[in-house]
Amino acid sequence: MDIQTWTYIIVGITFALYIGIAFWSKVGSTSDFYIAGSRVSPLANGMATAADWMSAASFISMAGLIAFMGYDGAVYLMGWTGGYVLLALLLAPYLRKFGKFTVPDFIGDRYYSNWARTVAVICAIIVSFTYVAGQMRGVGVVFARFLEVPIDLGVLIGMAIVFFYAVLGGMKGITYTQVAQYCILIFAYMVPAFFISIQLTGVVLPQIGFGSTLADGSGTYLLQKLNQLNLELGFAEYTSGSKSMIDVFAITFALMVGTAGLPHVIVRFFTVPRVRDARKSVGYALLFIAILYTTAPAIAAFARVNLIETVSTEEYEDVPEWFSNWEQTGLITFTDKNKDGRIKYVADEQQNELNIDRDIMVLANPEIANLPNWIVALVAAGGLAAALSTAAGLLLVISTSISHDLIKKQINPDISEKGELVWARLAAGFAVLVAGYFGINPPGFVAATVALAFGLAAASFFPAIILGIFDKRMNRQGAISGMVIGIVLMLFYMVKYKLGLLGGGTQEDWWFGISPEGFGTVAMFVNLFFSILISRMTMDPPEEVQQMVEDIRSPGKLE
Numbered sequence: 001m002d003i004q005t006w007t008y009i010i011v012g013i014t015f016a017l018y019i020g021i022a023f024w025s026k027v028g029s030t031s032d033f034y035i036a037g038s039r040v041s042p043l044a045n046g047m048a049t050a051a052d053w054m055s056a057a058s059f060i061s062m063a064g065l066i067a068f069m070g071y072d073g074a075v076y077l078m079g080w081t082g083g084y085v086l087l088a089l090l091l092a093p094y095l096r097k098f099g100k101f102t103v104p105d106f107i108g109d110r111y112y113s114n115w116a117r118t119v120a121v122i123c124a125i126i127v128s129f130t131y132v133a134g135q136m137r138g139v140g141v142v143f144a145r146f147l148e149v150p151i152d153l154g155v156l157i158g159m160a161i162v163f164f165y166a167v168l169g170g171m172k173g174i175t176y177t178q179v180a181q182y183c184i185l186i187f188a189y190m191v192p193a194f195f196i197s198i199q200l201t202g203v204v205l206p207q208i209g210f211g212s213t214l215a216d217g218s219g220t221y222l223l224q225k226l227n228q229l230n231l232e233l234g235f236a237e238y239t240s241g242s243k244s245m246i247d248v249f250a251i252t253f254a255l256m257v258g259t260a261g262l263p264h265v266i267v268r269f270f271t272v273p274r275v276r277d278a279r280k281s282v283g284y285a286l287l288f289i290a291i292l293y294t295t296a297p298a299i300a301a302f303a304r305v306n307l308i309e310t311v312s313t314e315e316y317e318d319v320p321e322w323f324s325n326w327e328q329t330g331l332i333t334f335t336d337k338n339k340d341g342r343i344k345y346v347a348d349e350q351q352n353e354l355n356i357d358r359d360i361m362v363l364a365n366p367e368i369a370n371l372p373n374w375i376v377a378l379v380a381a382g383g384l385a386a387a388l389s390t391a392a393g394l395l396l397v398i399s400t401s402i403s404h405d406l407i408k409k410q411i412n413p414d415i416s417e418k419g420e421l422v423w424a425r426l427a428a429g430f431a432v433l434v435a436g437y438f439g440i441n442p443p444g445f446v447a448a449t450v451a452l453a454f455g456l457a458a459a460s461f462f463p464a465i466i467l468g469i470f471d472k473r474m475n476r477q478g479a480i481s482g483m484v485i486g487i488v489l490m491l492f493y494m495v496k497y498k499l500g501l502l503g504g505g506t507q508e509d510w511w512f513g514i515s516p517e518g519f520g521t522v523a524m525f526v527n528l529f530f531s532i533l534i535s536r537m538t539m540d541p542p543e544e545v546q547q548m549v550e551d552i553r554s555p556g557k558l559e
Contacts, residue, residue, distance in 0.1 A: 003367075006377035007146040014184055014381050015161060018177050018388070022165035025173040030420050033170030034102070034400050040175055040271040046284025048178035049268045051185065051389040053084065053285065054292055055131075056138025059185055059386035064361035066300035067307075070230070071241035072248070073300065079252040079454075081293055083259025088282040091260055094469045094552050096269045096278035102397070103263040103461060104405040110468040111476040112545055114410050119483050121401045123460040124263045126487065129434060131264075131453035132394040136439025138387040141359050144329040146380040151329070155439040158388060163432045166392045166399075167425045174392045175271060181385035186291055188382020192366040192375050193295050196302045199369060206298035226301055229308045234347035238304070250518030258454025258520055261461030264393035267400075303361045306368045311354065312345040319343070322367035331357035391435065399427035452494055455520025459486035463528045469553065471532075472546045478535025486527030493519045 001009075027033045040048070058080070066073030098106055104124055108117025136155050143154025165173050190206075197209035201222060213221050226238040236242050243251075259265070269278045311323060316334060326332040333355045334343055345354040363383055366376045403424035408415055415423075460483045467474040496502045497509070498516040507515075514522060540546070 001373060003146065003373045003376050004148065006374045007380050010374070010377045010381045011146075011384060014180075014385060017180055018161065018165050021177045021180060022168045022173045025169040025176055027168075027170045027172050028421075030404070030417050030424070032172045033421060033424055034396075034404060035267070035270045036170075036172040036175050038271055038273055042272055042277045042280035043284055044175065044179050045268060045272050045277070045281035047182040047288055048175045048271075049265065049281060049285035050288035051178035051182035051385070052268055052393040053265055053289060053390075054182075054185065054386055055390035056135050056383065056387035058292060058296075059189060060138050060141065060362050060383050061134075061359050063296045063299040063303065063365075064358035066297055067304040067361050068356075068358050070236065070238040072243045074297070075243070075248055075251045076255065077293060077296060079255025080259060081289075082252070083256035083454075084286060084289060086256055087260040087262075087265065088286060091266065091465060091469070092269045092278050092282050093275050095266055095465075096272070096275050097552055099270070102400050102405060103261075103266055103465070104401055105409070107464055107468065107479065108405065108409065110545070110548070111464075111474075111479045112542060113476040113480065116464075116476050116480050116483075117405055117409060119480055120461070120464070121405045123456070123483055123487050124401045125398055126491070127261075127263065127453050127456045127460065128394040128397050128431075129438060130456055131262075132391050132431075132435040133438030134453070135387045135391040135394070136435050138359065139384060139391070140439060141329075141331065141357075142363065142380050142383045142387070145326060145331070145360070145363060146377065148328070152440045155436055158384070158391070158439070159432050159436040162388055162391050162395060163429060166395050166432075167428045170424070171267075171271060171396055174389075174396055177392065178389045181389040182288060185382040185385040185389075186288070188378045188385070189292055189295060189299075189362075192369070192371055192379060193299055193302075195371050195375065196306070196365065196369045197298065200302055200305065206302070207294050210298035210301055222301055222305070226305055229305065233308065233312065233345060236347075238301075244513050246513055247515050247518050250514045250521040252518075254455045254458050254518050254520030254524070257462040257524055258456070258458035261457035261465060262454070263401075263457075263461070264390070264397045266465075267397060268393075299362060299365065303365045303368065306365070307356070307361070308345070310368055311343050314343050316341050316343055320368075322364060325367075326360060326364060331360050395428050395431045395435065398431035399424045402427035402430075452498065452516065455494070455517065455523070456487060456490050458520035459490035459523030459527055462524055463531050467528075467531060469549070471535075472549045473535060473540060474531065475535045475538055475541045477538040478531040478533075481534045482527040482531030485530050486523045489526055490520055490523040493523070 031037050062076050065076055095106060104117050104120035107120040108114060136158055139158030140151035140154035143149050143157055144151040165177055193206040194204055197203055197206040200215060201209035201212040202215035203209035203212050210222065213219055214225060223239055230236065230238050241248065272278050272281055311319060316336065323332065335353050337351065337353050338344065343354050344351060346352050363379055366379055403420055407423050408420050463482050464479045494516050497505050
């Protein structure tokens with residue numbers, strides 16, 4: 001069977017599974033809709049958290065970025081992994097002990113202020129929409145190639161699927177769908193990695209193949225070969241970086257603290273029955289995430305070697321079928337500048353004739369390596385699972401922020417549970433429409449877009465959450481001022497240097513030499529500074545709030 005037929009079959013089966021779970025888990029209460037009734041087991045929550053966490057950026061884009069950026073791409077790997085550890089150690093058990101539905105709920109109660117709650121809702125919506133745009137873009141890329149529909153139509157199909165199971169089942173439906181999606185995405189990621197590792201190095205495990213010699217008997221290590229190929233084409237050595245140290249540090253740190261402030265990941269720890277279950281699910285999630293994250297560098301190296309050896313200096317008329325297929329999506333373009341009919345892929349922009357969208361590397365990797373068609377289709381299903389799982393989690397955050405934190409907590413406290421549920425579903429529908437718009441008109445590559453969301457989370461939520469847990473003296477004036485200053489500063493930098501508005505600017509104009517992806521670190525420290533300064537200049541929090549902070553931190557009361 002051809003790739004398209006396999007794709008229809010495998011993707012069709014996975015979609016039928018998601019819809020079946022949505023019907024099975026249809027909810028009728030706000031508790032089930034927001035936090036699955038806090039009845040999810042730690043193992044299931046660990047798998048759901050891993051799927052929630054590993055988005056299209058992790059599955060589709062991260063290995064592509066590493067393949068093209070080499071050593072510099074490792075900032076994404078280090079930042080996201082470190083961030084999850086930070087979240088697990090510093091925040092998850094304490095937030096679960098607090099026992100609220102959402103991050104704005106925590107901030108509103110901890111800072112005894114509806115103003116703080118409202119600011120947190122606005123921040124959650126901005127962060128979630130920025131993040132979900134990357135996910136919907138990933139869905140469009142997969143549909144465009146494997147189902148041969150325009151990217152925009154692919155985004156619309158993805159919107160329809162997410163809308164169905166998120167609105168029907170809420171957190172309960174999303175949780176069990178994410179368990180299925182984790183199984184699909186990790187299987188889809190690992191199977192081609194095993195095959196390609198054997199092809200290139202003779203070693204089954206890609207993590208070991210990454211550091212092994214090639215299977216051609218030359219005795220050359222894979223990374224040596226990659227360095228040699230890069231240098232021949234005028235690129236920097238694969239194992240050397242071109243980013244400045246301060247930018248590498250800033251991006252890595254922004255991704256770390258941004259992770260710890262992501263509302264759709266934090267809310268997962270409210271779905272388990274007890275605090276000790278939150279700890280267990282963190283451990284399970286870390287294990288499940290590590291399987292993919294330790295494989296990504298190997299996938300990137302395999303893809304880079306195969307790509308260069310397959311297309312560089314080849315006659316355009318003799319290119320393999322996968323090249324022509326991706327060309328039709330517009331994600332690979334060839335311009336014969338010197339009219340010699342050969343593909344010239346070099347670092348020099350004036351001479352380079354080949355442009356490849358970084359988001360396609362993982363998806364195209366099995367085709368480049370000539371793997372069976374069913375594996376190619378399986379990777380498409382895995383990419384969709386990764387994008388849809390995170391998109392659903394983000395949409396729930398947006399709908400919960402509107403229905404619970406705005407409608408129930410502030411505008412209409414007497415609203416019935418049924419009325420609140422209606423608002424939650426309407427808000428989810430609205431969120432899907434906005435996410436679809438940004439998916440069709442994204443501000444950058446999938447991972448780069450997602451990196452900006454992490455910067456926004458770092459600039460707004462992280463100081464308010466960490467100080468809310470560990471600083472009894474932090475009050476509402478400090479928290480509100482810090483969140484507003486942090487997110488406005490980050491948005492200004494994004495708009496100016498990423499979107500080119502407000503006068504725009506080039507790399508030479510970056511503040512302190514830090515890119516928009518890393519500026520969340522600066523904005524986070526500015527937030528932290530003003531939060532502490534203003535809190536010390538104003539009144540202490542009420543005594544009962546300080547006692548509540550003591551209770552959250554008490555180890556004996558975490559069980």
